[in-house]
Amino acid sequence: MALMRDPYEFISRQCRSFGSEVFEMKLLLRRTLCMSGAEAAQVFYDPARFKRAGAAPLRLQESLLGVGGVQGLDGAEHTQRKQMFLALMSSERLQQLAATMTDTLVAAAERWSSMEQVVLYDQLHEVLTRSVCQWAGVPLREQEVTKRARQLSAMFDRAGAIGPPHWWSRHARNQAERWIAEIVEEIRAGKIDPPQESAARRIAFYQDSRGQRLNPKIAAVELLNVLRPTVALSVYIVFMVHALHLHPEYRSRLRQQDGKFAQAFVQEVRRFYPFFPAVPAIVRESFEWKGMPFEAGTRVLLDLHGTNHDPGVWKDPSRFVPDRFLDWQDDAYTFIPQGGGDHLRNHRCAGEWLSIALLQAALEFFVSKLSYALPEQELEIDRTRLPALPRSRLVISNVRLI
Numbered sequence: 001m002a003l004m005r006d007p008y009e010f011i012s013r014q015c016r017s018f019g020s021e022v023f024e025m026k027l028l029l030r031r032t033l034c035m036s037g038a039e040a041a042q043v044f045y046d047p048a049r050f051k052r053a054g055a056a057p058l059r060l061q062e063s064l065l066g067v068g069g070v071q072g073l074d075g076a077e078h079t080q081r082k083q084m085f086l087a088l089m090s091s092e093r094l095q096q097l098a099a100t101m102t103d104t105l106v107a108a109a110e111r112w113s114s115m116e117q118v119v120l121y122d123q124l125h126e127v128l129t130r131s132v133c134q135w136a137g138v139p140l141r142e143q144e145v146t147k148r149a150r151q152l153s154a155m156f157d158r159a160g161a162i163g164p165p166h167w168w169s170r171h172a173r174n175q176a177e178r179w180i181a182e183i184v185e186e187i188r189a190g191k192i193d194p195p196q197e198s199a200a201r202r203i204a205f206y207q208d209s210r211g212q213r214l215n216p217k218i219a220a221v222e223l224l225n226v227l228r229p230t231v232a233l234s235v236y237i238v239f240m241v242h243a244l245h246l247h248p249e250y251r252s253r254l255r256q257q258d259g260k261f262a263q264a265f266v267q268e269v270r271r272f273y274p275f276f277p278a279v280p281a282i283v284r285e286s287f288e289w290k291g292m293p294f295e296a297g298t299r300v301l302l303d304l305h306g307t308n309h310d311p312g313v314w315k316d317p318s319r320f321v322p323d324r325f326l327d328w329q330d331d332a333y334t335f336i337p338q339g340g341g342d343h344l345r346n347h348r349c350a351g352e353w354l355s356i357a358l359l360q361a362a363l364e365f366f367v368s369k370l371s372y373a374l375p376e377q378e379l380e381i382d383r384t385r386l387p388a389l390p391r392s393r394l395v396i397s398n399v400r401l402i
Protein backbone atom coordinates (compact mmCIF):
# COMPACT_ATOMS: atom_id res chain seq x y z
CA MET A 1 0.00 0.00 0.00
CA ALA A 2 1.33 3.42 -1.02
CA LEU A 3 1.00 4.98 2.46
CA MET A 4 2.92 2.13 4.10
CA ARG A 5 5.65 2.28 1.44
CA ASP A 6 6.13 6.02 1.86
CA PRO A 7 4.58 6.97 5.22
CA TYR A 8 6.22 10.37 5.56
CA GLU A 9 5.81 11.88 2.09
CA PHE A 10 2.71 10.17 0.72
CA ILE A 11 0.04 12.62 1.93
CA SER A 12 1.86 15.84 1.03
CA ARG A 13 2.90 14.43 -2.35
CA GLN A 14 -0.69 13.45 -3.18
CA CYS A 15 -1.95 16.84 -1.98
CA ARG A 16 0.53 18.55 -4.29
CA SER A 17 -0.48 16.40 -7.24
CA PHE A 18 -4.21 17.10 -6.62
CA GLY A 19 -3.50 20.80 -5.95
CA SER A 20 -5.52 20.54 -2.74
CA GLU A 21 -5.01 20.32 1.03
CA VAL A 22 -7.38 17.36 1.22
CA PHE A 23 -7.98 14.18 -0.78
CA GLU A 24 -9.85 10.93 -0.41
CA MET A 25 -8.53 7.36 -0.48
CA LYS A 26 -9.31 3.83 0.74
CA LEU A 27 -7.28 2.75 3.77
CA LEU A 28 -7.81 -0.76 5.14
CA LEU A 29 -11.02 -0.85 3.06
CA ARG A 30 -12.37 2.33 4.71
CA ARG A 31 -12.98 5.71 3.06
CA THR A 32 -10.29 7.93 4.55
CA LEU A 33 -9.66 11.62 4.06
CA CYS A 34 -6.10 12.89 4.25
CA MET A 35 -5.34 16.54 5.05
CA SER A 36 -2.12 18.53 5.13
CA GLY A 37 -1.00 22.04 6.13
CA ALA A 38 -1.65 24.58 8.88
CA GLU A 39 -5.19 25.39 7.78
CA ALA A 40 -6.03 21.68 7.78
CA ALA A 41 -4.52 21.34 11.27
CA GLN A 42 -6.71 24.16 12.54
CA VAL A 43 -9.83 22.34 11.32
CA PHE A 44 -8.57 18.95 12.55
CA TYR A 45 -7.99 20.22 16.08
CA ASP A 46 -11.55 21.55 16.43
CA PRO A 47 -13.14 19.12 18.93
CA ALA A 48 -16.60 20.12 17.69
CA ARG A 49 -15.72 18.59 14.31
CA PHE A 50 -13.62 15.55 15.24
CA LYS A 51 -13.50 12.89 17.91
CA ARG A 52 -10.85 10.32 18.81
CA ALA A 53 -12.89 7.40 20.16
CA GLY A 54 -12.40 4.55 17.67
CA ALA A 55 -9.92 6.51 15.52
CA ALA A 56 -6.71 4.53 16.13
CA PRO A 57 -6.46 1.26 14.14
CA LEU A 58 -6.69 -1.84 16.33
CA ARG A 59 -3.16 -2.98 15.42
CA LEU A 60 -1.76 0.26 16.85
CA GLN A 61 -3.86 0.00 20.00
CA GLU A 62 -2.55 -3.53 20.54
CA SER A 63 1.07 -2.42 20.22
CA LEU A 64 1.89 1.28 20.43
CA LEU A 65 -0.99 2.82 22.36
CA GLY A 66 -2.87 0.28 24.46
CA VAL A 67 -6.64 0.29 25.03
CA GLY A 68 -8.49 2.74 27.29
CA GLY A 69 -5.82 5.46 27.44
CA VAL A 70 -6.13 9.21 27.03
CA GLN A 71 -5.59 9.05 23.26
CA GLY A 72 -9.08 7.60 22.68
CA LEU A 73 -11.02 9.88 25.06
CA ASP A 74 -13.11 12.91 24.12
CA GLY A 75 -14.70 15.91 25.84
CA ALA A 76 -14.62 16.40 29.61
CA GLU A 77 -13.26 12.91 30.26
CA HIS A 78 -10.29 13.66 28.01
CA THR A 79 -9.61 17.07 29.58
CA GLN A 80 -9.62 15.67 33.08
CA ARG A 81 -7.30 12.75 32.24
CA LYS A 82 -5.05 15.04 30.21
CA GLN A 83 -4.76 17.41 33.17
CA MET A 84 -3.22 14.57 35.14
CA PHE A 85 -0.46 14.22 32.53
CA LEU A 86 0.18 17.94 32.22
CA ALA A 87 0.47 18.23 36.03
CA LEU A 88 3.56 15.99 35.80
CA MET A 89 5.36 18.48 33.58
CA SER A 90 6.39 21.35 35.88
CA SER A 91 9.69 22.88 34.79
CA GLU A 92 11.25 21.82 38.10
CA ARG A 93 10.30 18.18 37.52
CA LEU A 94 11.50 18.30 33.93
CA GLN A 95 14.87 19.66 35.07
CA GLN A 96 15.10 16.78 37.57
CA LEU A 97 14.54 14.27 34.79
CA ALA A 98 17.06 16.04 32.53
CA ALA A 99 19.66 15.91 35.33
CA THR A 100 18.95 12.21 35.95
CA MET A 101 19.31 11.45 32.24
CA THR A 102 22.62 13.34 32.06
CA ASP A 103 23.99 11.39 35.05
CA THR A 104 22.83 8.14 33.44
CA LEU A 105 24.47 9.13 30.14
CA VAL A 106 27.74 9.84 31.96
CA ALA A 107 27.64 6.40 33.63
CA ALA A 108 26.82 4.75 30.28
CA ALA A 109 29.62 6.63 28.51
CA GLU A 110 32.11 5.20 30.99
CA ARG A 111 31.10 1.74 29.73
CA TRP A 112 31.03 2.87 26.09
CA SER A 113 34.62 4.06 26.39
CA SER A 114 35.80 0.43 26.68
CA MET A 115 33.69 -0.72 23.71
CA GLU A 116 35.01 -0.77 20.16
CA GLN A 117 31.69 0.35 18.69
CA VAL A 118 28.51 1.58 20.33
CA VAL A 119 25.12 1.26 18.60
CA LEU A 120 23.72 4.43 20.04
CA TYR A 121 20.03 3.79 19.37
CA ASP A 122 20.09 0.50 21.31
CA GLN A 123 22.17 1.92 24.17
CA LEU A 124 19.87 4.91 24.55
CA HIS A 125 16.92 2.60 25.22
CA GLU A 126 18.57 1.47 28.46
CA VAL A 127 19.70 4.99 29.41
CA LEU A 128 16.19 6.38 28.98
CA THR A 129 14.51 3.38 30.64
CA ARG A 130 16.68 3.79 33.75
CA SER A 131 16.14 7.56 33.82
CA VAL A 132 12.38 7.63 33.30
CA CYS A 133 11.66 4.75 35.69
CA GLN A 134 13.60 6.50 38.44
CA TRP A 135 11.84 9.82 37.73
CA ALA A 136 8.39 8.29 37.45
CA GLY A 137 8.71 6.30 40.71
CA VAL A 138 8.70 2.90 38.97
CA PRO A 139 11.01 0.45 40.80
CA LEU A 140 13.53 -1.16 38.44
CA ARG A 141 16.00 -3.79 39.59
CA GLU A 142 19.40 -3.81 37.90
CA GLN A 143 18.84 -7.31 36.51
CA GLU A 144 15.58 -6.32 34.76
CA VAL A 145 16.85 -3.17 33.00
CA THR A 146 17.61 -4.89 29.68
CA LYS A 147 14.31 -6.77 29.62
CA ARG A 148 12.21 -3.69 30.40
CA ALA A 149 14.14 -1.51 27.94
CA ARG A 150 13.44 -4.11 25.23
CA GLN A 151 9.74 -4.20 26.07
CA LEU A 152 9.36 -0.41 26.17
CA SER A 153 11.25 0.08 22.91
CA ALA A 154 9.45 -2.76 21.08
CA MET A 155 6.14 -0.95 21.62
CA PHE A 156 7.19 1.98 19.43
CA ASP A 157 10.00 0.47 17.36
CA ARG A 158 8.07 -2.51 15.99
CA ALA A 159 4.46 -1.29 16.17
CA GLY A 160 4.40 -0.20 12.52
CA ALA A 161 6.09 -3.39 11.26
CA ILE A 162 4.39 -6.31 9.53
CA GLY A 163 4.45 -9.96 10.73
CA PRO A 164 6.67 -11.28 13.54
CA PRO A 165 8.22 -7.92 14.59
CA HIS A 166 4.69 -6.53 15.03
CA TRP A 167 3.64 -9.59 17.05
CA TRP A 168 6.69 -9.03 19.27
CA SER A 169 5.51 -5.45 19.79
CA ARG A 170 2.08 -6.72 20.92
CA HIS A 171 3.66 -9.34 23.15
CA ALA A 172 5.92 -6.66 24.66
CA ARG A 173 2.87 -4.51 25.41
CA ASN A 174 1.10 -7.40 27.15
CA GLN A 175 4.18 -8.09 29.27
CA ALA A 176 4.72 -4.43 30.12
CA GLU A 177 1.07 -3.86 31.02
CA ARG A 178 1.21 -6.84 33.40
CA TRP A 179 4.42 -5.50 34.99
CA ILE A 180 3.02 -1.98 35.49
CA ALA A 181 -0.49 -3.07 36.58
CA GLU A 182 1.17 -5.07 39.38
CA ILE A 183 3.16 -2.01 40.44
CA VAL A 184 -0.03 0.09 40.50
CA GLU A 185 -1.68 -2.47 42.79
CA GLU A 186 1.36 -2.52 45.07
CA ILE A 187 1.33 1.29 45.31
CA ARG A 188 -2.35 1.24 46.22
CA ALA A 189 -1.69 -1.45 48.84
CA GLY A 190 1.11 0.65 50.36
CA LYS A 191 3.78 -1.93 49.48
CA ILE A 192 5.59 0.58 47.27
CA ASP A 193 5.74 4.24 48.21
CA PRO A 194 6.82 6.40 45.25
CA PRO A 195 7.30 10.17 45.79
CA GLN A 196 4.23 12.37 46.00
CA GLU A 197 4.80 14.15 42.71
CA SER A 198 5.81 11.06 40.69
CA ALA A 199 3.84 9.77 37.70
CA ALA A 200 3.45 6.34 39.31
CA ARG A 201 1.75 7.77 42.41
CA ARG A 202 -0.34 10.35 40.56
CA ILE A 203 -1.64 7.77 38.09
CA ALA A 204 -2.22 5.07 40.72
CA PHE A 205 -4.37 7.45 42.80
CA TYR A 206 -5.97 9.44 39.96
CA GLN A 207 -9.75 9.64 40.31
CA ASP A 208 -12.22 10.35 37.51
CA SER A 209 -15.18 12.76 37.83
CA ARG A 210 -17.17 10.06 39.69
CA GLY A 211 -14.35 9.61 42.20
CA GLN A 212 -13.38 6.23 40.68
CA ARG A 213 -9.77 5.08 40.37
CA LEU A 214 -8.61 3.74 37.02
CA ASN A 215 -8.72 -0.02 36.74
CA PRO A 216 -5.14 -1.32 37.04
CA LYS A 217 -4.90 -2.25 33.37
CA ILE A 218 -5.86 1.26 32.24
CA ALA A 219 -3.60 2.81 34.89
CA ALA A 220 -0.82 0.67 33.37
CA VAL A 221 -1.67 1.97 29.88
CA GLU A 222 -1.40 5.54 31.19
CA LEU A 223 1.85 5.01 33.11
CA LEU A 224 3.23 3.37 29.98
CA ASN A 225 2.11 6.53 28.15
CA VAL A 226 4.86 8.26 30.17
CA LEU A 227 7.54 5.53 30.09
CA ARG A 228 7.28 4.36 26.45
CA PRO A 229 7.46 7.74 24.66
CA THR A 230 10.28 8.90 26.92
CA VAL A 231 12.28 5.88 25.75
CA ALA A 232 11.20 6.81 22.20
CA LEU A 233 13.21 10.01 22.59
CA SER A 234 16.11 7.72 21.59
CA VAL A 235 14.90 8.29 18.01
CA TYR A 236 15.21 12.07 18.27
CA ILE A 237 18.56 11.83 20.11
CA VAL A 238 19.91 9.65 17.29
CA PHE A 239 18.66 12.23 14.77
CA MET A 240 20.31 15.00 16.80
CA VAL A 241 23.68 13.21 16.73
CA HIS A 242 23.11 12.61 13.00
CA ALA A 243 22.52 16.35 12.49
CA LEU A 244 25.61 17.24 14.54
CA HIS A 245 27.66 14.94 12.33
CA LEU A 246 26.34 16.35 9.06
CA HIS A 247 26.58 19.98 10.29
CA PRO A 248 29.74 20.26 12.41
CA GLU A 249 29.69 24.01 11.72
CA TYR A 250 27.07 24.42 14.47
CA ARG A 251 29.16 22.83 17.21
CA SER A 252 31.06 25.95 18.24
CA ARG A 253 27.86 28.05 18.36
CA LEU A 254 26.23 25.37 20.49
CA ARG A 255 29.18 25.46 22.89
CA GLN A 256 29.54 29.22 23.05
CA GLN A 257 26.07 30.70 22.90
CA ASP A 258 23.32 30.82 25.49
CA GLY A 259 20.56 28.20 25.43
CA LYS A 260 18.65 30.04 22.70
CA PHE A 261 20.58 28.52 19.82
CA ALA A 262 20.51 25.07 21.44
CA GLN A 263 16.74 25.34 21.68
CA ALA A 264 16.53 26.40 18.03
CA PHE A 265 18.69 23.38 17.09
CA VAL A 266 16.37 21.03 18.99
CA GLN A 267 13.30 22.56 17.34
CA GLU A 268 14.85 22.14 13.90
CA VAL A 269 15.62 18.48 14.68
CA ARG A 270 11.94 18.02 15.58
CA ARG A 271 10.81 19.82 12.41
CA PHE A 272 13.27 18.36 9.94
CA TYR A 273 13.49 14.67 10.80
CA PRO A 274 10.63 12.21 10.21
CA PHE A 275 9.10 10.66 13.32
CA PHE A 276 5.30 10.58 13.61
CA PRO A 277 3.91 10.74 10.06
CA ALA A 278 0.21 11.46 10.73
CA VAL A 279 -2.55 11.26 13.35
CA PRO A 280 -6.10 9.89 12.95
CA ALA A 281 -9.51 11.21 14.03
CA ILE A 282 -13.17 10.53 13.19
CA VAL A 283 -15.59 13.14 11.82
CA ARG A 284 -18.10 13.92 14.59
CA GLU A 285 -20.79 15.68 12.54
CA SER A 286 -20.89 16.08 8.77
CA PHE A 287 -19.46 19.28 7.31
CA GLU A 288 -17.74 20.45 4.15
CA TRP A 289 -14.21 21.85 3.84
CA LYS A 290 -12.49 23.02 0.64
CA GLY A 291 -15.35 21.48 -1.35
CA MET A 292 -14.80 18.02 0.19
CA PRO A 293 -17.68 16.43 2.12
CA PHE A 294 -16.57 15.24 5.59
CA GLU A 295 -19.32 12.78 6.50
CA ALA A 296 -19.92 11.80 10.12
CA GLY A 297 -17.99 8.63 10.99
CA THR A 298 -15.32 9.06 8.27
CA ARG A 299 -11.72 8.52 9.30
CA VAL A 300 -9.37 11.45 8.68
CA LEU A 301 -5.56 11.58 8.79
CA LEU A 302 -3.70 14.81 9.49
CA ASP A 303 -0.25 14.92 7.89
CA LEU A 304 2.21 16.01 10.61
CA HIS A 305 5.49 15.55 8.76
CA GLY A 306 4.24 17.21 5.55
CA THR A 307 2.86 20.18 7.52
CA ASN A 308 6.30 20.71 9.09
CA HIS A 309 7.72 20.79 5.56
CA ASP A 310 5.07 22.96 3.92
CA PRO A 311 7.01 25.20 1.49
CA GLY A 312 4.32 27.88 1.89
CA VAL A 313 5.37 28.30 5.53
CA TRP A 314 8.94 27.00 5.77
CA LYS A 315 11.61 28.45 3.48
CA ASP A 316 13.74 25.65 1.98
CA PRO A 317 11.91 23.07 4.09
CA SER A 318 14.26 20.24 3.18
CA ARG A 319 17.33 22.07 4.45
CA PHE A 320 18.42 21.73 8.09
CA VAL A 321 18.56 25.36 9.30
CA PRO A 322 18.26 25.84 13.10
CA ASP A 323 18.44 29.63 12.74
CA ARG A 324 14.90 29.65 11.37
CA PHE A 325 13.73 29.08 14.94
CA LEU A 326 15.63 32.03 16.47
CA ASP A 327 12.89 34.50 15.60
CA TRP A 328 10.07 32.02 15.09
CA GLN A 329 6.66 33.07 16.39
CA ASP A 330 5.26 30.06 18.22
CA ASP A 331 1.94 28.97 16.78
CA ALA A 332 -0.20 25.90 17.26
CA TYR A 333 -0.73 24.74 13.67
CA THR A 334 2.35 25.23 11.45
CA PHE A 335 4.92 23.30 13.53
CA ILE A 336 3.30 20.07 14.70
CA PRO A 337 5.82 17.22 15.11
CA GLN A 338 3.99 16.15 18.29
CA GLY A 339 0.50 17.24 17.25
CA GLY A 340 -1.05 20.70 17.22
CA GLY A 341 -3.67 22.86 18.92
CA ASP A 342 -3.80 23.25 22.68
CA HIS A 343 -2.09 20.78 25.03
CA LEU A 344 -5.07 20.52 27.39
CA ARG A 345 -8.11 20.94 25.15
CA ASN A 346 -6.73 18.92 22.22
CA HIS A 347 -4.75 15.70 21.86
CA ARG A 348 -1.44 17.50 21.38
CA CYS A 349 1.42 15.51 22.94
CA ALA A 350 1.46 15.69 26.74
CA GLY A 351 5.21 15.13 26.71
CA GLU A 352 6.25 17.89 24.33
CA TRP A 353 7.94 20.09 26.98
CA LEU A 354 9.55 17.00 28.49
CA SER A 355 10.85 16.06 25.04
CA ILE A 356 12.38 19.51 24.49
CA ALA A 357 13.97 19.54 27.96
CA LEU A 358 15.57 16.09 27.49
CA LEU A 359 16.71 16.83 23.94
CA GLN A 360 18.42 20.01 25.10
CA ALA A 361 20.16 18.13 27.91
CA ALA A 362 21.23 15.37 25.48
CA LEU A 363 22.49 17.98 23.02
CA GLU A 364 24.64 19.57 25.69
CA PHE A 365 25.99 16.14 26.62
CA PHE A 366 26.96 15.18 23.06
CA VAL A 367 28.43 18.61 22.29
CA SER A 368 30.25 19.47 25.52
CA LYS A 369 30.70 16.33 27.62
CA LEU A 370 31.53 13.59 25.12
CA SER A 371 34.23 13.07 22.57
CA TYR A 372 33.46 10.39 19.95
CA ALA A 373 33.84 9.49 16.30
CA LEU A 374 31.49 8.08 13.70
CA PRO A 375 33.05 5.09 11.92
CA GLU A 376 32.00 4.35 8.36
CA GLN A 377 28.35 3.28 8.34
CA GLU A 378 25.03 3.67 6.51
CA LEU A 379 23.83 7.04 7.74
CA GLU A 380 21.05 7.32 5.19
CA ILE A 381 17.65 7.63 6.89
CA ASP A 382 15.41 4.65 6.17
CA ARG A 383 12.06 6.38 5.64
CA THR A 384 10.17 3.20 4.91
CA ARG A 385 10.43 2.00 8.52
CA LEU A 386 8.33 3.43 11.35
CA PRO A 387 9.86 5.23 13.10
CA ALA A 388 12.42 6.26 10.48
CA LEU A 389 16.07 5.82 11.54
CA PRO A 390 19.59 5.93 10.09
CA ARG A 391 20.13 2.44 8.62
CA SER A 392 23.10 1.86 10.98
CA ARG A 393 21.04 2.89 14.08
CA LEU A 394 23.95 5.30 14.53
CA VAL A 395 27.25 3.79 15.55
CA ILE A 396 29.85 5.77 17.53
CA SER A 397 33.39 4.78 18.49
CA ASN A 398 36.44 6.15 20.39
CA VAL A 399 34.12 7.35 23.12
CA ARG A 400 35.67 9.43 25.89
CA LEU A 401 34.13 11.67 28.53
CA ILE A 402 35.58 15.19 28.39
Ligand code: HEM
Nearest residue numbers: 070071225226229230232233276279338339347349350351
Ligand atom coordinates in the same frame (compact mmCIF):
# COMPACT_ATOMS: atom_id res chain seq x y z
C1 HEM B 1 9.52 10.89 21.49
C2 HEM B 1 9.03 11.97 20.96
C3 HEM B 1 7.54 12.14 20.90
C4 HEM B 1 6.79 12.26 19.79
C5 HEM B 1 7.28 12.30 18.34
C6 HEM B 1 5.42 12.35 20.21
C7 HEM B 1 4.36 12.52 19.37
C8 HEM B 1 3.04 12.55 19.77
C9 HEM B 1 1.94 12.69 18.88
C10 HEM B 1 2.03 12.86 17.37
C11 HEM B 1 0.81 12.62 19.62
C12 HEM B 1 -0.62 12.64 19.11
C13 HEM B 1 -1.12 14.02 18.83
C14 HEM B 1 -2.56 13.97 18.38
O1 HEM B 1 -3.18 12.92 18.46
O2 HEM B 1 -3.09 14.98 17.94
C15 HEM B 1 1.21 12.43 20.99
C16 HEM B 1 0.33 12.30 22.03
C17 HEM B 1 0.72 11.99 23.30
N1 HEM B 1 2.00 11.95 23.78
FE1 HEM B 1 3.68 12.22 22.71
N2 HEM B 1 5.37 12.26 21.57
C18 HEM B 1 6.64 12.14 22.05
C19 HEM B 1 7.04 12.10 23.35
C20 HEM B 1 6.18 12.00 24.41
C21 HEM B 1 6.59 11.93 25.79
C22 HEM B 1 8.02 12.05 26.25
C23 HEM B 1 5.44 11.74 26.52
C24 HEM B 1 5.27 11.60 28.01
C25 HEM B 1 6.22 11.66 28.89
C26 HEM B 1 4.33 11.71 25.60
C27 HEM B 1 3.01 11.52 25.97
C28 HEM B 1 1.95 11.63 25.11
C29 HEM B 1 0.57 11.44 25.51
C30 HEM B 1 0.07 11.07 26.89
C31 HEM B 1 -0.21 11.68 24.37
C32 HEM B 1 -1.72 11.60 24.25
C33 HEM B 1 -2.30 13.01 24.41
C34 HEM B 1 -3.79 13.06 24.22
O3 HEM B 1 -4.37 12.14 23.63
O4 HEM B 1 -4.39 14.05 24.68
N3 HEM B 1 4.81 11.87 24.34
N4 HEM B 1 2.58 12.40 21.06
